[in-house]
Amino acid sequence: MDRCKDREEGVPPSKTTLCGEDESQTKAQRNQPGSPPSSVSLKSDASNDRYIHFKVQPLSAAERVDQESSEVPSGQSAQQNKTHLDSIFMILEDKIITFVKNELKKIQRDLGADDLECLKSQCKDEEVLLGKDEEQSKNIREAFVTITLDFLKRMKQKDLVEHLQRRASTRNLQWHQHKFKSAVKKKFQCVFEGIAKAGNPTLLNQIYTELHITEGGTAEVNDEHEVRQIETASRKPDSLEAIIRHEDIFKASPGRNEPIRTVLTKGVAGIGKTVLTRKYSLDWAEDKANQDIQFIFPFTFRELNVLKEEKFSLVELVHHFFTETKEAGICSFKDFQVLFIFDGLDECRLPLDFHKTTILTDPRKSTSVDVLLINLIRGKLLPSARLWITTRPAAANQIPPGCVDMVTEVRGFTDPQKEEYFRKRFRAKEHISIIISHIKKARSLHIMCHIPVFCWITATVLEDVLETREGGQLPKM
Incomplete structure (x- = not known):
């Protein structure tokens, strides 16, 4: 009863589950054969632990790692971390050495090549860089060239420094020129015939005459x-x-x-x-x-x-x-x-x-x-x-x-160029000779087809007539 009294007064009990009973005594009594079941008050802490079960939230991955680490003796955990870190840095060292060797070979090749060979080499490198990480790859390469220049300066290789700087400047220009050309290509590779920004775009190279x-x-x-x-x-x-x-x-x-x-x-x-x-x-x-x-x-x-x-x-x-x-x-x-x-x-x-x-x-x-x-x-x-x-x-x-x-x-268009345009323009090849023959019979139309936009108008109208009019008869001129 004194312990119960102490607990009410705020004195923390030492592993007590029932008032006046140690945890070890309680377990021993339960295990004795023929012992009557304990009568536990619902107001006690023990009754709460026994009958009320709260849903436990699953641990996150980070919490599981922390928990597992806490279960390993500190000396063993530190040793495992060191071994793991050593392994990572050994792999990292191999990758960096391989990268440095490859990049130095590229630089040496560029420095020893003439302008034409250098250009071909740079084009190959650009093809490799084309992808999602092209800008990142370019930045890494530029950083490595900067490091190389620094070492060459320390080695007092003035001529090589100047040569490499010129090569780097040329490579940088060609990189930005490549991006600029890509933008020009994207802008002009498709055209809208007849009416700007209307209808279906056509690849310029497919129809250009x-x-x-x-x-x-x-x-x-x-x-x-x-x-x-x-x-x-x-x-x-x-x-x-x-x-x-x-x-x-x-x-x-x-x-x-x-x-x-x-x-x-x-x-x-x-x-x-x-x-x-x-x-x-x-x-x-x-x-x-x-x-x-x-x-x-x-x-x-x-x-x-x-x-x-x-x-x-x-x-x-x-x-x-x-x-x-x-x-x-x-x-x-x-x-x-x-x-x-x-x-x-x-x-x-x-x-x-x-x-x-x-x-x-x-x-x-x-x-x-x-x-x-x-x-x-x-x-x-x-x-x-x-x-x-x-x-x-x-x-x-x-x-x-x-x-x-x-x-x-x-x-x-000259007369042969008109025919070439119509051959490129028509999807149905069987219509080509019919339309060319029809245009030649109408002098005014044939003259006006010197203008490419008139060729487009004529092709659009006549193709629609051949595909939709019953019998495919062209209008008489």
């Missing part, structure tokens, strides 16, 4: 109606004019020694000027042509019109439209061969006043977009850059003739 492009002419205005211009152009003998393939638009003709900086390409509406510039850009992005150019920046005058009231430097303007160049930290283009494409001069709403505009030579100085364009076209700003401007004939005189090195004209 070489256009009839001629060299020569002037930037003067032609007052003749565009349809008349098409008919006149269709009757010109091809032998009298120099024919240019789209990928050779900046190649000088035989006998011409001066390099071509600015090309002005004319053509009536729908003749294929925009698709032409996109094909040129896509071929470059896919490494098919013009790889002497490091960057191509395709602009449209529609885009530039929106910035009429804004101020930019040339570098800021490029960063605004092509964020990849900003991410690459490119703040000067004088060391690169770049091409600026300005499509749709006839849609320009900027005040291109070549007589009153002040001279600007600093690509980092901010000014209005029209001043940037004028100085770029004049050759005062970034004179090493190439420029390609497309326009309808009526707006060609906005550019002074002295600022243009070569004028070209897109004349659409």
